[in-house]
Amino acid sequence: MEHDGLSAFQLREIARHLDAGGLIAYPTEAVFGLGCNPLDGAAVLKLLALKRRDPAKGLILIADDPDSLRPYTSLDPGDWERICRDWPAPRTVIVPAAPGVPDWLTGGRGEIALRIPAHPTARAICAAFGGPIVSTSANVSDHPPARSALLARRAFAADGVRIVPGTVDRRARPSQIIHWPTGRVIRS
Template identity: 35%
Template sequence: MLKDEVNKALKVVQDGGIILYPTDTIWGIGCDATNTEAVKKIFALKQREESKSMIILLDTDAKLPSYIQDIPDVAYDLIEYAENPLTLVMPGAKNVSPALIAEDGSVGIRIANHPFCQQLIQRLRKPLVSTSANISGEPSPQYFAQVSDDIINGVDYVVDIDQHSTEIRKPSTIMRIEPNGGFQFIRR
């Protein structure tokens, strides 16, 4: 079941499509983080300003150096010891779509802990975009049943995993880390 869904989603993402999928936090809309056309489809679907960046998911922190210029050592400690899903916003973004990089050169990255996300990212060999499955300004859905029809009908594929779960999941904690190791919370 999981393998079949990973295969179906992989094909859609490799072909430049966007998917609706479960994560270790809330349901997300995603695509290949290196494909600018696909990233722009997500901005259009969410009716979101392109100046508001979206995060990327990786399957392991070993891949961080491929997407961030200089990673402060504290980043690895924060990832290792975080009790809840943690998104780190770091400067020096590289090798992702320019549409995902903020004006200050930063990008938000989370190491996904969901088996579907991990397997899809491993197979894709690229980061996956992750943004909440809602129209900009509307509340983020806490589980699949709360995702609006506009979003469901607007993606190229809806992953058939965890759809019946009503477990309340919260968005990740977001921290900004500076190259000198200084950090601040953006969302707790």
């Protein structure tokens, strides 16, 4: 899958938007994601409100590099190394959260969902931002996720969400979710 042709200038503008508490809709492997700065509580709460998502569900963080996700987990180095071998991939792993990770990310459960996506645009956004971003499907809860920039724009542009151009693999399914401590597949 291509990088979708974003320029360095566009990536810097997206990063500035995230730094300022803005929300973005951006392409991932199978659907458009809705994201923000995970450490900006007001931005996360706005995202949850737009999606009408229960905060107790927790959120996924994506990054371009496993080192930027490492501070969010309390896994021992051996387990973390095993998880990282499978990335980048459309595979999200739920792991024990590090102390101090905000409840708005974990849903208050002491676990955090992490992924290094295989989509180059999603990874380029994280690299430009300099760290992880929230990644949840770009849709209102219980509605189909957006599979194009146009559908993401229709759903969220009026709410001030910046729409990042790009494409998704329409044949792909949303990322697999695995609960690391138990090995249980939550979504295949």
